[in-house]
Amino acid sequence: MTTQPESDASFFDGLTNRRRAVRVRLGASLEILEKDQLIADWPLDAIRLVDLKPDAMRLRATHGQELARLAISDEAMMAALTGSCVNLLVEDHTRKASTARIVLWSFAAAASLLAVIFYGVPLAADRLAPLVPASLDRRVGEMVDSQVKTIFGDKLCTRADGRAAFGKLVRALERAGNLDISPAAEVLDSRTPNAIALPGGRVYLFAGLLDEAQSPDEVAGVLAHELGHVAHRDGMRMLIESGGSSFLFGLLFGDVTGSTAAIFAARTVLNARYTRGAESQADGFAIATMHALGRPSQPMGEMLFRITGNQRGRGPGLLASHPYSEDRLARMKAADGGQSGPPILDAAEWQALRNICKPEG
Amino acid sequence: MTIVLPGAPADPQLPGKPTAMGLRFDGGEGDFVRLAARGALLQFVTFGFYRFWLNTEVRRHLWTHTSLDGDHLEYTGSGRELLVGFLFALAILVPIYLIYFLIGVEVERFQAFGSVPLGLFTLFFGQFAIYRARRYRLTRTVWRGVRFWMQGSGWAYAVRSFGWLLLVIATLGLAWPWRAASLERYKMRHTFYGDLGGAFSARPWAFFRRGVWLWLLAATPVLLFIAAGMAYGMSEQERSQPAMALAIAGGVMSLPVPFIWPWFRALEWRWWASGVRFGDIFLESDLRGAQILKLYLKFAIIASIVSGGAAGLMFGVGAVIVERIFNGKADFDSIGAIFESNQILLVAGSLVGYLVVGLSVGVVQRYFFQREMWTIVTRSLTIHHVESAEGVAARGEAANAIGEGLADSLDVAGF
Numbered sequence: 100m101t102t103q104p105e106s107d108a109s110f111f112d113g114l115t116n117r118r119r120a121v122r123v124r125l126g127a128s129l130e131i132l133e134k135d136q137l138i139a140d141w142p143l144d145a146i147r148l149v150d151l152k153p154d155a156m157r158l159r160a161t162h163g164q165e166l167a168r169l170a171i172s173d174e175a176m177m178a179a180l181t182g183s184c185v186n187l188l189v190e191d192h193t194r195k196a197s198t199a200r201i202v203l204w205s206f207a208a209a210a211s212l213l214a215v216i217f218y219g220v221p222l223a224a225d226r227l228a229p230l231v232p233a234s235l236d237r238r239v240g241e242m243v244d245s246q247v248k249t250i251f252g253d254k255l256c257t258r259a260d261g262r263a264a265f266g267k268l269v270r271a272l273e274r275a276g277n278l279d280i281s282p283a284a285e286v287l288d289s290r291t292p293n294a295i296a297l298p299g300g301r302v303y304l305f306a307g308l309l310d311e312a313q314s315p316d317e318v319a320g321v322l323a324h325e326l327g328h329v330a331h332r333d334g335m336r337m338l339i340e341s342g343g344s345s346f347l348f349g350l351l352f353g354d355v356t357g358s359t360a361a362i363f364a365a366r367t368v369l370n371a372r373y374t375r376g377a378e379s380q381a382d383g384f385a386i387a388t389m390h391a392l393g394r395p396s397q398p399m400g401e402m403l404f405r406i407t408g409n410q411r412g413r414g415p416g417l418l419a420s421h422p423y424s425e426d427r428l429a430r431m432k433a434a435d436g437g438q439s440g441p442p443i444l445d446a447a448e449w450q451a452l453r454n455i456c457k458p459e460g
Numbered sequence: 461m462t463i464v465l466p467g468a469p470a471d472p473q474l475p476g477k478p479t480a481m482g483l484r485f486d487g488g489e490g491d492f493v494r495l496a497a498r499g500a501l502l503q504f505v506t507f508g509f510y511r512f513w514l515n516t517e518v519r520r521h522l523w524t525h526t527s528l529d530g531d532h533l534e535y536t537g538s539g540r541e542l543l544v545g546f547l548f549a550l551a552i553l554v555p556i557y558l559i560y561f562l563i564g565v566e567v568e569r570f571q572a573f574g575s576v577p578l579g580l581f582t583l584f585f586g587q588f589a590i591y592r593a594r595r596y597r598l599t600r601t602v603w604r605g606v607r608f609w610m611q612g613s614g615w616a617y618a619v620r621s622f623g624w625l626l627l628v629i630a631t632l633g634l635a636w637p638w639r640a641a642s643l644e645r646y647k648m649r650h651t652f653y654g655d656l657g658g659a660f661s662a663r664p665w666a667f668f669r670r671g672v673w674l675w676l677l678a679a680t681p682v683l684l685f686i687a688a689g690m691a692y693g694m695s696e697q698e699r700s701q702p703a704m705a706l707a708i709a710g711g712v713m714s715l716p717v718p719f720i721w722p723w724f725r726a727l728e729w730r731w732w733a734s735g736v737r738f739g740d741i742f743l744e745s746d747l748r749g750a751q752i753l754k755l756y757l758k759f760a761i762i763a764s765i766v767s768g769g770a771a772g773l774m775f776g777v778g779a780v781i782v783e784r785i786f787n788g789k790a791d792f793d794s795i796g797a798i799f800e801s802n803q804i805l806l807v808a809g810s811l812v813g814y815l816v817v818g819l820s821v822g823v824v825q826r827y828f829f830q831r832e833m834w835t836i837v838t839r840s841l842t843i844h845h846v847e848s849a850e851g852v853a854a855r856g857e858a859a860n861a862i863g864e865g866l867a868d869s870l871d872v873a874g875f
Contacts, residue, residue, distance in 0.1 A: 109531075111605030116654060116852045118531065118604060149534060150524045157534070166605045166854065168534070192513055192539055198502065201513060201539075205506030346557075364811055 106173035110139070113164030123171065125179050131169065139163065146184040148191065156180070216344045221373065224339040228332040233280065233299070236335055240299025243334070247295065247303065254288040256306055261286070261455025264448035265304075268315070271443050272323050275391040276384065282329050284322070288456050292406050296325040298334025306456045311406055315444040318452070319392075320385050320399025320431070327384025333377045340373045341366070374420040382427055386434045393440020400424075400431035479845055480744075483838040487525030487831065495521055496826045500819040511868075512546065513539030518826065522834050523601065529846050536607075536858070537600035542868075545596070545861025549869045552862075556581075583625075586870045587618035591647070592863020598651065599859045609856025612650030614863065620646060633675060637667035640728065644735060653738055654852035662735025671727050674720050681717065684710030722756060723749030733841060740848040747840035755836065759828040763821050770820040774813035 103126045110121040110131055121138070124130040129146060131139040141160040149157035155172040158180070171177055181187060188194060192201065256262075269284045284302040292307040302325045304318070312318045328334070345366050389396040403424045410423040421427075444452065499514035516539045523535035560581070591614040598608045624639035641664040648660035688706035726749040733745035 113605045114854055116604035116606040116849065116854075150520070150532075152524075157532075164605075164854075166536075166602055166607060168602075168605045170531075190538075193517065201510060202502065202506055205509035208509060209507040346554075 104176055104179045106171065106176035108173070108176075109170040111166070111168045111170075112138070113167035121169075123169065123176065125176065125183060129169075129180070129184075139167070141169075143184050144186050146180070146187060147189070148187045158184075212347050216347050216369065220340050220343040220347070221376070223343065224336040227339055228335040231332075231335050236332065237299035239338065240297040240301050240334065243297045244301060247297065251287055251289040251291065251303075251305070256286040256288050256456035258451075258455050258457060258459055260448075260451040261453075261457075264444055264452040265455060267448065268319060268443055268452070269302075269322065271392060272319060272326055272388055276323065276326050276330060276388040278326060278330050280329055280332075282326060284325075286455050294321050294325050296328035296334065298332070298338070300329045302326065302329065308402075309453050309455070312402060312453075314398055315442060315449050315452070316389070316394050316398040317402040319394065319443055320389060320396060321402070323385035323388040324381045324399070326388070327381030328377065330384060331377065331380055333381070336377065337370075337373065341370050344369050344373075371420050375422055378421045382422075382430065386431060390434075390436045392443060393436070393438065394443065395435050395438055396431040397428075397435040400428035404428045479847060480842050481529060481846055483841050483843065484527045485522075485525055485835050485838045486527070487521055487835075489831075492521060492831045493823070493827060496823045499826075500823050503822075504815060504819055509543075512542035515539075516542060518830055519597070519600075522831070526834075526838055528603065528843065531604050534602040535600055536602055537596070537861070541596075541861045542864055545863070545865030546868055547865070548860075548862045549865030552866070553869055582870055584618055584622050585866070587621040588614040589863050589866035589870055590621075591617040592859075593867040594647065594863075595859045596861045596864045599856065603653070606654040606852055606854045607856060607858070608651065608653050610647075610651050610859070612646065617643070617646055632679070634668075634672075637664035637671065637731075640664070640667065640732075641735075644732065648736060652856060653849065655855045656739045656741075656849055656852045659737040660735045661737055662731050667728070667731045670731070671724065674724050674727070677713075677716050678720050681710045681713040684713055719749065719753060722752035725749070725752050729837065729840075738849065740845045742844050744842040744844065745837075745840045746842075747837060751836050751840075752833075755828055755832050758832075759824065762828070763824045766820050766824050767817050770817045771813070774816055778809060778813070 103124050105122060105124045108121050108123045108131070110119045110133070111117070112119065119133055119138075122132045124132065128143060129141040130137055131141070139160075141158075141163075145161045147159050147161060149159050149168060151157075155170060156177050158169045158171070159167060171180070192198065265284070265286060269282065273282065280300045282296075282300040282302050284304065286309070287303045287305050289305045290307040290310075291305050292311045294302070294304045294308055296302045302322070304322060304325075308321060309318065348365050348369075385399060386396045389399075404427075407424040409425055410419070411425060495517055496514075499510060499517060502510040503514060516535075516537055519537065520535045523533040526533050591612070595610040595614075598610045601608045621639075621643055624635070624642055627635045628639050641660070641662065644660040644662070648658040651658035684706050688703050688710060691706055692703040726747045729747050730745045733743040733747075736743045
């Protein structure tokens with residue numbers, strides 16, 4: 100009979116914290132003896148490593164007392180056990196195979212999150228935005244409205260003949276665009292040449308844009324673009340998109356040091372991507388609406404280009420919230436259907452609209 | 461100290477055994493740095509998901525290298541448990557955030573402070589998470605084959621913690637010792653090692669008496685600056701001189717401010733240790749503020765060196781790449797043109813550079829605020845009457861990791 104490796108060890112039975120001086124004998128199983136009495140018998144394939152140091156190892160077994168521990172510091176026995184216990188390291192996640200598995204699953208999780216962020220969230224926003232009750236849309240719009248008025252001032256332009264012309268223009272566009280939400284459009288007395296659409300259907304045309312405009316078709320195109328945002332409920336869509344994506348990005352990066360900036364950067368790039376999509380859709384709506392009215396779509400593009408100039412090469416396009424003006428002009432020029440219908444506003448009405456912010460009389 | 465009365469037989473079980481002993485920490489510095497650096501790399505590769513396993517590795521390293529009376533502690537938690545806890549926490553928090561968002565839209569219409577209640581909710585829920593996370597860590601802590609464990613309700617703790625916090629704010633911090641004592645009493649009387657029950661007996665007054673001068677040191681410059689501001693706002697002629705004098709005094713009194721926090725931490729720790737009981741076992745700590753201050757300073761110096769080095773390295777790598785592309789004929793316009801046409805590359809490049817710097821600092825941070833802090837704290841402890849824990853019977857079950865997940869999501873996680 101060959102001699103079986105044997106050594107001293109300390110045993111904790113997991114029932115009390117008493118340290119028991121034992122002998123261990125490695126054969127077909129690991130026998131643990133106290134004063135020549137067998138007190139535990141661990142099958143070799145049930146033995147797991149708890150921790151390993153240069154001069155000591157702690158072991159446990161998968162059956163019996165959950166917290167029973169065997170501490171061995173005999174070098175020969177440590178080597179013999181490492182050789183005989185096949186499952187010693189299966190639960191150690193720092194092994195190459197386990198780490199690779201964690202990395203792989205993380206990739207899978209990240210890929211699925213990114214897929215959701217890039218395709219799922221916009222799709223969900225598309226489908227959900229029309230389901231959001233109009234009343235909620237209006238509430239969000241009121242929130243945004245007060246912020247807009249803090250930034251751009253709250254003075255509306257109300258000269259009567261100008262308002263009549265503006266109303267005619269908006270109604271014409273509304274009919275041509277088949278809007279199912281009735282927009283509330285106003286002219287805001289701000290020198291910024293811009294126009295905005297808020298959730299809930301409120302549209303502001305800034306007076307600065309009227310100063311820049313050279314024909315009613317230019318203003319009509321811009322307004323049709325904003326009505327496009329209203330028709331697509333872009334305000335609510337953006338809210339869902341940016342909320343959903345920032346939440347998912349937060350999930351992705353967790354509490355890695357410096358993740359806040361990474362999340363911010365990723366969100367900025369992504370939101371710009373979302374808005375560019377929405378803007379381009381609104382341009383499409385504007386072109387179709389102008390076609391329906393038999394009016395040209397090119398003037399709007401020309402005015403945009405006049406205001407912004409060439410945009411390519413000025414700042415990273417990845418962060419741009421709108422497509423480049425030169426590209427928008429090219430698109431509207433290509434889609435231009437010429438003049439087949441009557442002018443939306445006559446010369447007098449156009450003059451009245453341009454003077455809408457002037458005092459009455 | 462065991463007092464052996466004359467004539468009484470000395471305990472035969474404990475011949476000459478010391479009754480006061482320290483915790484030993486014998487973890488290698490290199491081992492920890494390797495562990496943290498490997499973890500940072502894996503966190504980078506896994507988009508941060510590795511954090512659950514890295515936190516587990518760090519705890520396991522610290523626990524298994526800490527020994528009491530010749531036997532090392534053991535950490536039995538796993539990264540997988542933390543991941544599951546995190547997913548459960550998400551399932552709890554996502555609907556809450558969604559409902560909150562909808563309510564917030566309603567509230568924001570009437571007032572601009574609609575988001576304040578969410579902050580309060582997070583604060584309250586965070587206390588619950590802290591208690592449950594402590595329970596997870598405690599039930600994964602094993603010494604001599606017997607685990608620590610914990611009872612009590614996370615909600616009851618959160619109510620206490622939150623209520624006391626309001627009082628602390630109302631008293632400008634002076635009620636802190638009473639809050640600490642109340643919370644520690646709650647935690648410790650629900651804490652067990654096997655069948656050995658814990659308790660907390662330190663008096664808030666002792667804490668207050670020893671700590672009030674720190675409070676005064678912190679409050680004096682604030683008061684002086686307020687007084688200076690008021691003096692400046694008084695009459696026209698005599699405004700400048702007293703205001704200037706008060707402001708200078710405030711500036712001088714601000715000099716000790718950097719010392720306040722380390723000294724406060726050390727004081728609180730010593731006070732805490734003096735109150736902990738497990739049966740007849742009691743603790744004592746001689747942690748000094750200077751040790752903590754030294755640790756902060758070392759961290760600041762090493763972190764700036766490392767982050768500077770990492771930033772320089774990333775910049776150098778970028779420069780080499782640009783150099784390669786242009787073959788030495790680079791000028792600013794052509795570089796600009798390249799970046800214009802490869803914006804994704806530019807954004808991704810700067811993001812990678814930023815993350816590399818962040819992760820390097822993360823390694824330094826873990827080294828100082830986890831390993832070094834653990835080292836000085838454990839080495840400061842003396843534990844009395846360890847022998848009275850001989851023969852403690854195992855009790856208690858391992859608790860789930862949902863608390864850890866919540867703490868992770870709410871950003872209140874400790875170790």
